[in-house]
Amino acid sequence: MKKNPEQCQVVVALDMIVGKWKPIIIQHLLNGDVLRFNELRRLMPDITQRMLTLHLRELEEQDIVQRKVYPQIPPKVEYSITEYGKSLETVMDAMHEWGAAHVEHMEMKKKEDALSEKEI
Amino acid sequence: MKKNPEQCQVVVALDMIVGKWKPIIIQHLLNGDVLRFNELRRLMPDITQRMLTLHLRELEEQDIVQRKVYPQIPPKVEYSITEYGKSLETVMDAMHEWGAAHVEHMEMKKKEDALSEKEI
DNA sequence: CGGTATCCATAATGATACTG
DNA sequence: CAGTATCATTATGGATACCG
Numbered sequence: 001m002k003k004n005p006e007q008c009q010v011v012v013a014l015d016m017i018v019g020k021w022k023p024i025i026i027q028h029l030l031n032g033d034v035l036r037f038n039e040l041r042r043l044m045p046d047i048t049q050r051m052l053t054l055h056l057r058e059l060e061e062q063d064i065v066q067r068k069v070y071p072q073i074p075p076k077v078e079y080s081i082t083e084y085g086k087s088l089e090t091v092m093d094a095m096h097e098w099g100a101a102h103v104e105h106m107e108m109k110k111k112e113d114a115l116s117e118k119e120i
Numbered sequence: 121m122k123k124n125p126e127q128c129q130v131v132v133a134l135d136m137i138v139g140k141w142k143p144i145i146i147q148h149l150l151n152g153d154v155l156r157f158n159e160l161r162r163l164m165p166d167i168t169q170r171m172l173t174l175h176l177r178e179l180e181e182q183d184i185v186q187r188k189v190y191p192q193i194p195p196k197v198e199y200s201i202t203e204y205g206k207s208l209e210t211v212m213d214a215m216h217e218w219g220a221a222h223v224e225h226m227e228m229k230k231k232e233d234a235l236s237e238k239e240i
Numbered sequence: 241c242g243g244t245a246t247c248c249a250t251a252a253t254g255a256t257a258c259t260g
Numbered sequence: 261c262a263g264t265a266t267c268a269t270t271a272t273g274g275a276t277a278c279c280g
Contacts, residue, residue, distance in 0.1 A: 009219030010143045010212055016222065018138055020273065023130045037242050048274060053243065063229060073280085074241045084225060087218065092130055094214040098207065099129030102136065105204060109183060140253070157262050168254060173263065193260085194261045 013091060016062055021047050022055050023092070029065060029081040030089055037077050064088065133211060136182055141167050142175050143212070149185060149201040150209055157197050184208065 017023050021044060028035065028043050035043070041052060056079060059065035064085035070076040137143050141164060148155065148163050155163070161172060176199060179185035184205035190196040 008144050008147060009217075009223070010137075010147065010215045012219035012222055013215035014134075014138065014143060014219075017130075018134065023134060024128050027128060027130065048276095049243070050245095050275090051273065054273090063225070069242095075243080075280090077242060087221065091211075091214045091218045094211045095130045095133035097129075098211045099132035099134075101207065102132055103129070105183070161262095168256095169263070170255090170265095171253065174253090189262095195260085195263080197262060 016064065017088070017091075019055050019058070021051055022059065023095075025052075025055055025059065026064065026081075026085070026088060026092065029079065030086070030092065032081065034078050034080040037079070040079065059085075136184065137208070137211075139175050139178070141171055142179065143215075145172075145175055145179065146184065146201075146205070146208060146212065149199065150206070150212060152201070154198050154200040157199070160199065179205075 017026065024044060025040065028040065037052070037056075040056075041047065041049070044052070056065060056067065060067050063082055066080050066082045066085075068078045068080070070078075137146065144164055145160065148160065157172070157176075160176075161167065161169070164172070176185060176187065180187050183202055186200050186202045186205075188198045188200070190198075
């Protein structure tokens with residue numbers, strides 16, 4: 001991780017959740033589900049094994065996700081949100097709402113643009 | 121923009137604000153300041169001209185930032201937040217707060233880890 | 241089952257020089 | 261002043277094969 005330009009704390013928060021699949025992983029765990037590696041894969045059919053591993057490791061490092069290994073064969077590993085990770089919910093909710101609103105905003109804008117085209 | 125995996129709206133929101141300098145640009149404009157290109161540069165000494173241009177154009181495209189050109193020589197261009205862009209404030213605040221808390225959390229964790237090292 | 245290891249493609253950012 | 265253009269570098273993600 002490089003220096004945070006202008007010490008902006010927003011950037012700190014962003015660093016936690018950016019990554020193509022991170023927000024989705026977080027969302028899946030935020031409701032309290034405890035999921036095994038392959039369960040997560042099934043929830044995100046397009047993610048590669050590699051990326052799932054990488055992102056999970058990062059989230060673990062960041063104390064957002066807890067990894068519990070059962071030393072048995074075949075192996076069993078469970079992932080869950082940490083207590084601290086739950087604090088992300090507020091942020092995620094805010095973003096979810098804004099994201100939804102944004103989709104609508106963009107659709108509205110499209111229509112407006114289409115209309116003004118006609119007028120010209 | 122690629123397809124949003126699992127239609128997660130959080131991802132939509134993230135797309136608006138990710139980019140190494142985007143959140144900082146947004147922060148500088150969110151308080152209502154109207155800033156010229158080089159004023160923004162001075163506020164972010166490490167950004168390159170190229171990246172500032174690219175990010176500003178994207179933010180304009182996204183209807184977050186308004187660009188006003190005064191057709192004169194030497195040129196004068198002013199950037200400001202749009203009405204719609206202001207709606208980002210809630211999200212940015214949430215992230216800022218969480219980011220700040222996260223910094224503290226990580227410092228705490230470091231100390232704890234250091235302590236348990238001693239105990240062993 | 242839950243991963244690693246390699247290698248590769250693309251995207252994001254940076255450095256530098258130039259311009260109306 | 262406010263950019264473009266070009267080239268180089270790095271970060272991110274994907275494909276595939278293999279492993280304990």
